[in-house]
Amino acid sequence: MRSPRSFFAPLAVGAPAPVREIPTTPSRMIHFFDPSNEKLRARVPEMARSADILLANLEDAVAADRKEAARTGLVEVGRSANLGGTPLWVRVNALESPWVLDDLVTLVTEIGDVLDVVMIPKVEGPWDIAYVDRLLAQLEARAELQRPILVHAILETAAGVANVEEIAVASPRMQGISLGPADLAASRRMKTTRVGGGHPGYLVMADPDGDIARPSYQQDLWHYTLARMVDACTAAGIFPYYGPFGDIRDEPGCEAQFRAAYLMGCVGAWSLHPVQIAIAKRVFSPDPEEVRFARRVLEAIPDGSGVHMLDGKMQDDATYKQARVLVDLADMLARKDPELAEAYGQ
Numbered sequence: 067m068r069s070p071r072s073f074f075a076p077l078a079v080g081a082p083a084p085v086r087e088i089p090t091t092p093s094r095m096i097h098f099f100d101p102s103n104e105k106l107r108a109r110v111p112e113m114a115r116s117a118d119i120l121l122a123n124l125e126d127a128v129a130a131d132r133k134e135a136a137r138t139g140l141v142e143v144g145r146s147a148n149l150g151g152t153p154l155w156v157r158v159n160a161l162e163s164p165w166v167l168d169d170l171v172t173l174v175t176e177i178g179d180v181l182d183v184v185m186i187p188k189v190e191g192p193w194d195i196a197y198v199d200r201l202l203a204q205l206e207a208r209a210e211l212q213r214p215i216l217v218h219a220i221l222e223t224a225a226g227v228a229n230v231e232e233i234a235v236a237s238p239r240m241q242g243i244s245l246g247p248a249d250l251a252a253s254r255r256m257k258t259t260r261v262g263g264g265h266p267g268y269l270v271m272a273d274p275d276g277d278i279a280r281p282s283y284q285q286d287l288w289h290y291t292l293a294r295m296v297d298a299c300t301a302a303g304i305f306p307y308y309g310p311f312g313d314i315r316d317e318p319g320c321e322a323q324f325r326a327a328y329l330m331g332c333v334g335a336w337s338l339h340p341v342q343i344a345i346a347k348r349v350f351s352p353d354p355e356e357v358r359f360a361r362r363v364l365e366a367i368p369d370g371s372g373v374h375m376l377d378g379k380m381q382d383d384a385t386y387k388q389a390r391v392l393v394d395l396a397d398m399l400a401r402k403d404p405e406l407a408e409a410y411g412q
């Protein structure tokens with residue numbers, strides 16, 4: 067851990083100064099696409115219009131013999147595509163892989179000026195972020211970049227979960243953390259073949275009651291990790307995201323998983339397929355009814371203190387802050403989305 071005195075010092079001579087505040091912009095979905103796929107590259111402007119963040123995936127799901135094509139494809143996208151202001155992220159290959167060094171060197175050198183965030187898979191501890199931090203600073207200095215590229219970690223190893231609080235504060239570049247349930251399941255030796263979502267075997271059963279059939283309730287396998295990740299991120303001033311939901315056809319299941327993450331404090335999730343963009347948009351945009359009520363709370367407590375009653379519900383300093391969260395999010399999203407602006411009465 068760096069000394070607080072030098073935390074915001076650039077890590078290489080000539081590198082841009084680290085940011086003090088992580089930008090708060092719409093990030094309801096981080097949309098994954100494979101940049102080695104020519105058809106998808108041609109659709110980048112269209113994807114950028116519908117997604118809040120566009121992410122070129124170079125890691126898992128891109129076959130070993132397509133890794134270089136994916137990297138080259140992303141350089142082409144970065145040089146030519148008009149993203150209309152939608153942030154461009156990349157998920158590079160894992161730090162132990164044979165591809166990551168070339169990923170970082172090539173991308174920062176060739177298109178560092180248009181890359182907003184580098185997502186690092188399988189982060190195990192703050193040492194992984196420290197490695198990327200210094201390397202990015204050296205590459206940024208050499209490329210004469212004017213702003214630093216931010217870093218997003220995927221929480222997908224048991225060691226990463228054990229160290230999540232230190233990962234979140236490992237660098238001023240840290241933008242956020244996503245849950246990676248597939249790799250995390252493997253790392254923990256969980257007995258599931260699913261990518262996120264629930265499992266019918268993870269149950270709590272009611273006590274026996276004579277001959278009455280005992281009801282049982284499915285629990286959320288990811289609750290503990292997600293909660294820990296949300297607290298680690300929020301305490302560090304960075305953003306938590308639920309990751310992928312692999313059963314593309316199970317739209318209600320995806321929506322339920324995204325909603326649980328939204329309610330717990332996540333700002334967004336990954337979309338792996340166009341149908342999941344719409345789901346994330348729906349889930350991670352606050353409900354207009356709730357925004358209306360939150361505005362009434364703010365109006366009822368102009369100075370944010372004291373106790374008040376609204377529709378039979380007690381309101382005080384804490385509910386004022388809850389209302390502020392919803393209204394600030396709604397206002398931020400409304401600036402991007404005219405339909406939402408209308409739904410929120412702006």
Ligand SMILES: CC(C)(COP(=O)(O)OP(=O)(O)OC[C@H]1O[C@@H](n2cnc3c(N)ncnc32)[C@H](O)[C@@H]1OP(=O)(O)O)[C@@H](O)C(=O)NCCC(=O)NCCSC(=O)C[C@H](O)C(=O)O
Nearest residue numbers: 098099123126127222246247248249250309310338339340
């Ligand atoms: C999952 C997919 C392989 C499904 O693709 P496909 O079989 O082509 O689906 P459809 O036929 O329904 O597609 C309909 C059209 O939509 C286009 N499409 C599909 N996916 C995308 C996309 N991501 N972006 C834009 N457009 C997309 C198809 O080309 C079809 O178009 P057309 O032919 O013109 O009709 C595929 O969706 C996919 O590859 N998704 C991304 C997968 C991915 O990135 N996986 C890695 C992230 S998850 C992970 O790594 C786990 C994590 O790290 C952890 O550990 O938890």
Ligand SMILES: [Mg+2]
Nearest residue numbers: 126222246249
């Ligand atoms: Mg993974």
